[in-house]
Amino acid sequence: MKTFAVPAQNASVVEREVESPAPEGGQVLLRVLHAGVCHTDTHVQEGGYDLGGRGFLEMTTRGLEYPAVMGHETVGEVIAVGDQVTGVAPGDVRLIYPWIGCGECVRCQQGEENYCAASRALGIFTPGGFAEEILVPHERYLVDIDGLDPAWAATLACSGLTAYSSARKALAHVSADETVAVIGAGGVGLMAIAVLGALGHRSIAAVDVRDENLTVARELGATITVNSSNGNGVEALTSAAGGPIASVIDFVNTGATVGLGFDALAKGGTFVHVGLFGGEFALPTALMAIKALVLQGNYVGSLQELREVVDIAKQGRLPKIPILSGPLSADGVNAGLTGLRDGTVAGRTVLSRV
Missing domain, CATH: 3.40.50.720 (NAD(P)-binding Rossmann-like Domain)
Structure with a gap:
């Protein structure tokens, strides 16, 4: 499958061919349909965060590895499931909760995986949605978006x-x-x-x-x-x-x-x-x-909060922010990142399969 990865700190995104993963146990493999571009992606590309007088926080010290497949606002179609999956099947379209933790610490056990100190967040510490396919570690991270515009729904996972x-x-x-x-x-x-x-x-x-x-x-x-x-x-x-x-x-x-x-x-x-x-x-x-x-x-939100905001959207109570479309490709990702840095995006950029 094709991935659109940043190969090194401050490098442009390039297309790479990797082996398509085979889901096992509770894992689910999805074909990426839509992937939003976020400011966090620019920080992954740059390698970290400006801490003012405390210097620069290198994300590699927190577990980031290059080449990195970014993208954490992802809607995909299920194409394969592990032998322990019972709640989704090939053909189902789902929004992916990306802020996945270790699953074992107190924060994770309390449903606050976004606060986990050993984050496995998709698109940051594990491969994300800037690819043809994405492997999700468990079906519980898949949220039903039936009735919603899937391109707009992708933005709900982070924005x-x-x-x-x-x-x-x-x-x-x-x-x-x-x-x-x-x-x-x-x-x-x-x-x-x-x-x-x-x-x-x-x-x-x-x-x-x-x-x-x-x-x-x-x-x-x-x-x-x-x-x-x-x-x-x-x-x-x-x-x-x-x-x-x-x-x-x-x-x-x-x-x-x-x-x-x-x-x-x-x-x-x-x-x-x-x-x-x-x-x-x-x-x-x-x-x-x-x-x-x-x-x-505030750092993103919990899986329960994502379910709540999706419910609000399904009730028709959430106005849609403007969406700027682009192709899910290396050029599309690079253009989306440039638009964010230049401040020219009034709304959200969402890349889609062509």
């Missing part, structure tokens, strides 16, 4: 899941009419705006540096939009919201965006950090106590 898990954290202590601000109206940020609306929230602010993204944000349910490119984002956001912000979800998460969100927070406010663009922020420790703030990270 939708991350948005949903982040929104739930941001809404934990917030009434429906208090403002939640979404910083970064890219693919995941736009999905978060859609999710917040689906969960019944009525005051949603979108903050971005591109008017094009803010236009889409309004179409998806943002009630306030703020272009922060001129440097006065805090004043513009709090003015438009009528005061400080109850919760902030930062899908960029650089020093600059964290500074903006932190300074805009109301007393008792919650800041959910999601983006992996990197950098650092100097924390004014006294303000943490004086304002009784909550700073919380």
